Amino acid sequence: MSRYDPECIFCKIAAGHIPAKLVYKNEHVVAFHDLNPVAPTHVLIIPQEHIPSLSQLSEADTVIAGQILLAARVVAEKTGVLDSGYRVVFNNGPDSLQSVGHIHAHVIGGKSMGWPPFPGREILHGQD
Numbered sequence: 750m751s752r753y754d755p756e757c758i759f760c761k762i763a764a765g766h767i768p769a770k771l772v773y774k775n776e777h778v779v780a781f782h783d784l785n786p787v788a789p790t791h792v793l794i795i796p797q798e799h800i801p802s803l804s805q806l807s808e809a810d811t812v813i814a815g816q817i818l819l820a821a822r823v824v825a826e827k828t829g830v831l832d833s834g835y836r837v838v839f840n841n842g843p844d845s846l847q848s849v850g851h852i853h854a855h856v857i858g859g860k861s862m863g864w865p866p867f868p869g870r871e872i873l874h875g876q877d
């Protein structure tokens with residue numbers, strides 16, 4: 750079954766209808782550079798099919814879920830952060846500041862990070 754939301758920007762990227770700087774692609778997932786990177790490596794991994802968020806993954810999506818995680822390792826290798834380290838983040842819902850309703854993993858690396866990721870600066874993407 751194929752799920753495509755014509756209103757969804759990430760569905761359009763997956764379908765090649767709007768451009769993105771691809772890092773990796775297979776039959777299940779597409780990985781591309783984030784438009785507003787927060788680190789030297791900032792790549793998004795999305796399933797080809799429209800799934801709104803982590804909360805809406807189902808048993809039927811087990812292969813897709815695994816493929817996203819496997820793609821994270823491939824992206825880390827391709828962007829040169831496999832050994833230096835990287836973070837894989839799924840923002841999910843309002844408190845996390847998820848802004849695009851098509852599930853995506855952020856692969857972030859290439860600089861030293863802090864932990865925990867709060868107290869948060871409640872910023873909107875693209876603003877400082």
Ligand code: 5GP
Nearest residue numbers: 758769782783784785840846847848849874
């Ligand atoms: P979220 O806040 O939903 O976890 O992350 C969405 C991410 O998608 C943001 O980091 C934002 O910069 C990125 N983004 C939004 N629109 C586009 C786009 O059209 N192209 C690319 N490459 N990234 C996008």
Ligand code: ZN
Nearest residue numbers: 757760799851
């Ligand atoms: Zn979508």
